[in-house]
Amino acid sequence: MSAVPWFVAVGAILIILALTSSFLSRLPLSTSVVCLVLGILLGPMGIGLVELELIRDAALIERLTEVAVIISLFAAGLQLRLPFDRREWGLSLTLATLGMVLTIGLIAGLGVLIGLPIGAAVILGAVLAPTDPVLASDVQVKHSTDDDPLRFVLTGEAGFNDGAAFPFVMLGLGLLGLHELGDWGWRWWMVDVIWAVLAGLSIGAALGTAVGHVVLYLRRQEEALGLNNFLGVGLIAISYGAALWMHAYGFLAVFAAGLALRHLERRAETQPPSESLRNAAGAETEEQLATAEETAPAYLAEAIVNFNSHLEHFAEVTLVILIGALLRPEMASWQLVATVAAVILVVRPVAVLLAIAGMPIRRIQRAYIAWFGIRGIGSIYYLTYAIEHGFHSPPVETVVNLAFATIATSILVHGITVTPLMNFYSRHTDEDQSSPEEASEKS
Template sequence: MDLALWSVIVGVLLVLMALASTVLKRLPLSTAMLYLLVGIAVSPLGLALVHAEPRTHALILERMAEVVVLLSLFTAGLKLSPGLTDKRWRLPVRLAVNSMVITVALIAVVAWFFLGLPLGACVLLGAILAPTDPVLASDVQLHEPGDTDKLRFALTGEGGLNDGTAFPFVMLGLGLLGLHELGSFGWRWVAVDVVWATATGLVTGWVLGMAVGRLVLHLRREHKEAVGLDDFLALGLIALAYGCALLLQGYGFLAVFAAGVALRRLEQLEGGGTASAGKVEQALLDPDRSAAENAAVHPRHAPMYMTQAVLGFNQQAERIGEVAIVIAIGALLWAVDWHASAWWFVPLMFLVIRPLSVRIGLSGAPVSGAQRWLIGWFGIRGVGSLYYLMYAVNHGLDAALANQIIALTLAVVVTSIVVHGTSVTPIMAAYERTLRRGRRKP
């Protein structure tokens, strides 16, 4: 496809999104739905400008999804301001561990009995579809770091954690298919893929987030140095946490999420609290760079300025990544060998498996019935599932199995983009109205 034509298409799309962003927020329509339509339009189903295929272009699709997920995980971590001892962390941890394991198990059982897949493929399908998506779920996540809403905190934390906690089950599925070493009686899988890789990822990200954050704050407060280029700081910390975790055979996704949480936690430990919020917001909006530079080196305001500047850049980068990856998903649909099983599997996934796993996983948790229902409904699937799908394809997944799993995964992802995209605005608006009425009651 000609570069000039691509430039026109991308330019028109971005300008239209910028002009229509406020209108879209009021409509039952997500930006991801529009990107999906653009992807379909440029594929052979429309203008035939792009001929992308899931297996042929698996490597580049894996890398694209990987980058977008990393940006989103770091953003999610930066939004989670409460300390690790805060009781609100119990909800996302239970969702990312208990509910996710239950989801993998339920999908595997359905695939074994009704799809005729081998055991390894059943587990692999469950692992691909179990994690909720941190990229496409921004409308139901925390909008501000100080937000105390249980629902948004639970969904933000779940999306950040389970893109990493799903990895052991991906490796288990590949191992059962003979594509990964599990060890005798699964000892290697338990010791390395579960315990070591998970712990190493979390610890590596936390240590690097704290270390880099403290170094930057020391240079800014004491020496008035390292000011500006917060976008480089964000990308550098993401790359450093991810790369170090992988070198130590840990899960890089968990490391990047933990680095974001650590950076935000450092702000809580060393910042000026609510007293800094107004000053930092004013400095970030002030066109005069001197105000920003003063806030960046101020003894009390520097921590909050650092995290807010990093978060602002990361959210912009995440939006650009979302455009590219969702267009790519739409451009793949023409080449999928669709299976009739998707007609019943997709509704089962969203109407039975997700709500049931949430109900069991949050049994006894201090959440209202409405919040539990909303958590069950907004089990958004997207870029994380695409990454794990392409990861499996690139690790030697059999062609016939790959085609079937690709069809089911993309059917779930596309349905999630459409169904959750149309329902998120009215449902969350109703939820916010309910919260406001509750606050007004004496």
Template sequence: MSFAGWSAVIGAVLLSLVLLGTLIGRLPLSSAMLYLGIGWLLGPTVLGVLTPDPVRHAALLETVAEIALLISLFAVGLQLGVPLGDRRWWLPLRLAVISMACMVALVACVGVVALGLPLGAAILLGGILAPTDPVLASGVQSESGVRPDRLGFSLAGEGGLNDGAAFPFVLLGLALLARPSAGPPLHWWTVELLWSPLLGTVLGGALGAAMGRLVVYLRARHREAVGLDVFLGLGLIALSYGLAQLCNASGFLAVFASGLALQRVSEKPIAHSPPLGAAEEVEGHSYETLATHSHHASATMRDSVQLFNGQLEKLAELALVVGVGAMLAYAAPLPAVWWFVPLLIVVLRPVSVLPAIVGERLSLRQAALLGWFGIRGIGSIYYLVFALHHGLESRIADVLVTLTLWTVAISIVVHGLSAQPLMRRYLVRRD
């Protein structure tokens, strides 16, 4: 298709979403479900406008999915305002480590026993499907502030952490496929599993905190570095990811940590300087006045970065989920889909959550919702095309493509339909 044709299609889709936005908001549907349907219509099955073959175009799709994942991780980090020393972080951390490792092991067992996959491919499938998505489950997003609801905060925190924590298991699966007789190499234990996540988190957190404090100091004390908050968010994403990768650290965890650190930057007001007034009065001041006032510089910076990054996140979600809908045409007719996907969503996810919530004093309702809302999305698509780009045997590639695409698609639909009613009932009973 020509550039003019692509321009017309993209413009029509974006303007239709704007015009129908209010109507869509009244329906019990998530935006991701709509994007998935658009992708299916534009894909080879119907119109044939989009033909994103995940095997042939693995390199391009890997880049697109990687960018979308980085944007979403930074956005989630910006939304989580709970202090790092708060005990509320303990549950998402356990979910991202213990629950994810259990999910990899459970999926690997199913892959070897029921699907007949070699061990490396089974672990690779587990690594691809283990991470949850904090963005697509918009109906269970965490409330803002330092004391959000524990359920929403835990699900968002888990999604932000385990997208990076799943990477070592994907690499392990690829290594075992290359050398089936070898066990996990020493490099994997020391670098990929331990050093990379730790260094990425520390590096990203340090960059986010340092850059945020520097910008706030320059604005509040010297009225410099004002504006271009768009570049601040994009620059932090690029710098933290790039430096982490150069240091052989986890770029995904670095970006997530940089968003967390930027969210926590605060400025000590200049002594004896008065605030601008009550919240409703603050809104009447210009951006430059707020951005350079010592009482409001940090909050103005965070809000501005978060506003732009939130819009960018919506575009990234649209692009990738539309791509998933179009890629469904390339899924092989594998009968195992009809039992594997329900098994993963209804059985394996809740079972994997159980070891992580022991001793957390959750209500039965909270535990059940944590087990249910394990939506799969951008992270799984990225790890799938990452593995395809590194080369897989055709039979293994067909199994991984089919099971991953249908798991993500069905997860988007069933979790999208159930998010609003289940969370509405939960919040009413909680209040």
């Protein structure tokens, strides 16, 4: 097929999204919903311009989703500026560990009920358990000074669980005989869980801290100025590559690198970075901000955040259009519809409510966390990773259909409800802040 239609289609889509951005922002739906529809129109259910198939083209799709997720995870880490002793961190970690394990168990149980072997059912659970840091941007922190508990917890959960799901993908492959688990699972516990998780976090934190210190030192000597874009991409690449080289989880390393860089800035500053740092204009002003003792850390972090946000938007548009183009009519059977409804309407709420039961959080925040378990690009990566590592047995088509049906449904229902629900949440939060009695009410 000629490349000409691709250039025309991509150019037209980007121009349409740019010209209609103000109009779309007023609609009760997210940009992801629009991109999903465009993808469906470009795929086999539309004009047939995109002819990719997930199983056949798993290697290509794995690379695309891999890049999108690591960019988003680094950006998420940079946005989380609260001190580590705040309770929001505990909530995020609880959701990314206990909440995720419960989600995987419940989804795996559904998989066994519909006839999947236990290994394939565990893979399905691991694929659909992580929430997505790319598509969940509408309910995540907007900037580094955003300390809203709901947004912070959802951002932290998405950052941690996109790497923490990896051990369960390996467990599913092991149960299918495609990965070595060791006697009584000792190798899985020691290597795939303990080593890979801890090493990934440690490598990312060490590199983020080291690079941050070196850059700040050089800039105080009026060296290493400019090219912040290279710095951000370079830190992502070296953190991810070093973690993979050490057989650790690269997703966790990239997220930890972003966290470490932001933590370095937070420790150096007595106040959050001001708006002027994000909107600095003029070469002289930028050089002053980048080299001054009191603003250099914040300027470094915010400059990288700004560039990453642009990359993240491009990745979101590209990959959601791809998701729409990969959808097939056979993904709409009654069995799939019932299973997808159970995952979104039952599994996520039950797992969340059980995981954070008794924790200090408002009822409305608890309800919103239970609802906004958005699945997306990370799920596709794990699915293609499993396929590329030998998951070719007959259940793979059932798992693919279930995963894509869930992802597409999640993009639609969460994308349509996010604007009205978050508007309601903002009004409710403002009312609580104006009423000391309501503000002190905890669930």
